[in-house]
Amino acid sequence: MSSPHQGRHETGQNFLCDRSVIAAIVEIVAGTEGPIVEIGAGDGALTLPLQRLGRPLTAVEVDRRRAVRLARRTTAATRIVDADILRYRLPRTPHVVVGNLPFHLTTAILRHLLHFPGWTDAVLLVQWEVARRRAGVGGATMMTAQWWPWFEFSLARKVSAAAFRPRPTVDGGLLTIRRRTDPLVDPRDRRRFQALVHDVFTGRGHGVGHIVGRRLPRATARQWLRDNGIRPAALPRDLTAAQWAALFTAYRTTG
Structure with missing residues (x-):
């Protein structure tokens, strides 16, 4: 035993x-x-x-x-x-x-x-x-x-x-x-959100500014960076939950 x-x-x-x-x-x-x-x-x-x-x-x-x-x-x-x-x-x-x-x-x-x-x-x-x-x-x-x-x-x-x-x-x-009692993204959009995160983490580019700029219109990408106080050279791992949610909102409005 x-x-x-x-x-x-x-x-x-x-x-x-x-x-x-x-x-x-x-x-x-x-x-x-x-x-x-x-x-x-x-x-x-x-x-x-x-x-x-x-x-x-x-x-x-x-x-x-x-x-x-x-x-x-x-x-x-x-x-x-x-x-x-x-x-x-x-x-x-x-x-x-x-x-x-x-x-x-x-x-x-x-x-x-x-x-x-x-x-x-x-x-x-x-x-x-x-x-x-x-x-x-x-x-x-x-x-x-x-x-x-x-x-x-x-x-x-x-x-x-x-x-x-x-x-x-x-x-x-x-x-x-x-x-969270108040989710930052609608649970019905979970798969789309997670796919976006995967694409950004595995995407090619020098910083999120470049990576996101390949998926969004450049003006939209710059606006997202500016509105959320993100440096273009920041890495995906540096983003906060709120910044990811804001990115998904920008992605949805242009997708």
């Missing part, structure tokens, strides 16, 4: 064991509302403290042995589900997602989550560099930009590799995602 903090190499799991980090996660979740869905419950390091919030809790765990053991330690109000989160259908009603994600599955799980309409907030422990990039620190990734009109990404804190067992080779980062 595996020990409580033995990592599952087949799922790339590093278990959280730092009580101060656990307390910080629970504190953030406490500031949200609604039922909670936990990803990768493991041996309950987060599950048991989350129970104390007194809210409906569903803990999803891919390792059946761990799920069975955890079910013996949780209250009747907590539901333990033996499932792969990448195949699990999240509720369509409002809820909060929380979890310590297997580092090698972070992007796949994020993409899975972002396509589901129900959840309002996500509190996720991921690799430090991934957390920084998703939050737009030092420049946003294409993935962040493609979802920015509908979600706010924030970096809560850095988490030392020493907070996990077994210890990973990189530090972690606590990433929070909140669904």
Whole structure:
């Protein structure tokens, strides 16, 4: 039988064991509302403290042995589900997602989550560099930009590799995602917006002024740059959510 903090190499799991980090996660979740869905419950390091919030809790765990053991330690109000989160259908009603994600599955799980309409907030422990990039620190990734009109990404804190067992080779980062109550772009235009972001990120040119100028009338492109205070030499990663939304508006009016 595996020990409580033995990592599952087949799922790339590093278990959280730092009580101060656990307390910080629970504190953030406490500031949200609604039922909670936990990803990768493991041996309950987060599950048991989350129970104390007194809210409906569903803990999803891919390792059946761990799920069975955890079910013996949780209250009747907590539901333990033996499932792969990448195949699990999240509720369509409002809820909060929380979890310590297997580092090698972070992007796949994020993409899975972002396509589901129900959840309002996500509190996720991921690799430090991934957390920084998703939050737009030092420049946003294409993935962040493609979802920015509908979600706010924030970096809560850095988490030392020493907070996990077994210890990973990189530090972690606590990433929070909140669904915008007032989207910057109509959800019905999501595919068109995301295609535009992809085209700009992968387009050829010396800065967004040149790249966008190949897709919009030059006068429109210059107006967009001027109205949004963007340097022509800026890179796609330098744009803000509002600037992307303004670009899409300009694109729609000329498309």
